[in-house]
Amino acid sequence: MQDQKVPVSVYAEMTPNPSVLKFVANKRIIELDSIEFKNIEEAKPSPLASKLFHFPFVKEVFITGNYLAITKYDIVEWDEITMELRELIRDFLAEGNTVLDESALRSGGSDGTQEGDADEAPQEVLSANQPHPNEKPKDLWEPIDHKIVELLDEYVRPAVASDGGNIKFLDHQNGVVSVLLQGACSGCPSSTMTLKQGIEQMLQQMLPGQIKSVQAVNG
Secondary structure, three states: OOOOOOOOOEEEEEOOOOOEEEEEEOOOOOOOOEEEEOOOOOOOOOHHHHHHHOOOOEEEEEEEOOEEEEEEOOOOOHHHHHHHHHHHHHHHHHOOOOOOOHHHHHHOOOOOOOOOOOOOOOHHHHHHHOOOOOOOOHHHOOHHHHHHHHHHHHHHHHHHHHOOEEEEEEEEEOOEEEEEEEEOOOOOOOHHHHHHHHHHHHHHHHOOOOOOEEEEOOO
16 A cells, blocks of 8 residues: 555646746655755755756755746756656656655754754755855844845745745844845746845835845855
C-alpha cells in the first residue's frame, strides 16, 4: 500500500524573470509559508531541493505553497531542461516523499531564536532559515510596521506569488521601507520598476506622509 502513487500533476509556468520558471503542483507541497535555498549546502533540509541542485544548471530553489520557482544559470535554455525538471518534481511528489523536513528547520532556529542550540545546529540549516540580518524582530514592530505588512500581504504578495516570487518586510526607518525579494522577484529586470511604480506608490497613498521610499535588500 505504501508504494501506491498519489495522483499528482505538475505544470511549468513562465515568470517575468527570464531566469526563473515556476513548477506548479495540484497540491500544497510545504506547510511553511516559504523557504529559499541558494546552494546545495543550504538545501539539506529539503530532499527535493537537494535533488534539483545536482543539476549543474540549477542556481536557486524557492518553495512556497503549491509550487517551486527554480532559478537557472544561463548555460542552458528552458526548453532544453523543463521536461526533465517537471518529471523529476512530479515523480518525487507522486511517491509521497518529504519535500521539506520542517523538524530539522525548527531545531535549527526557524523562529529566529538561535541562542543555546545555535552552536549545535547544522550551519546549512541556519543559513537557509535564519532571519535576514536587516530584518527587524517582530516583537519590536511598531504600529506602522504592522500596517505596512498588512498592506503588503493584501495588495502585493498575491500578485508577486502569481509571478513565482515573494516579498518579505524587513524594516521601516525614517520613512524608508526595506523589503526582501525572493524567488522570481529576486534579480528580475522589472523588480526596480515594480518597487517604484507599484509598491512604493501604493504605500505612499495608503499611508500618506509616512512613506518616503521602498528599497529592496538583496538576500
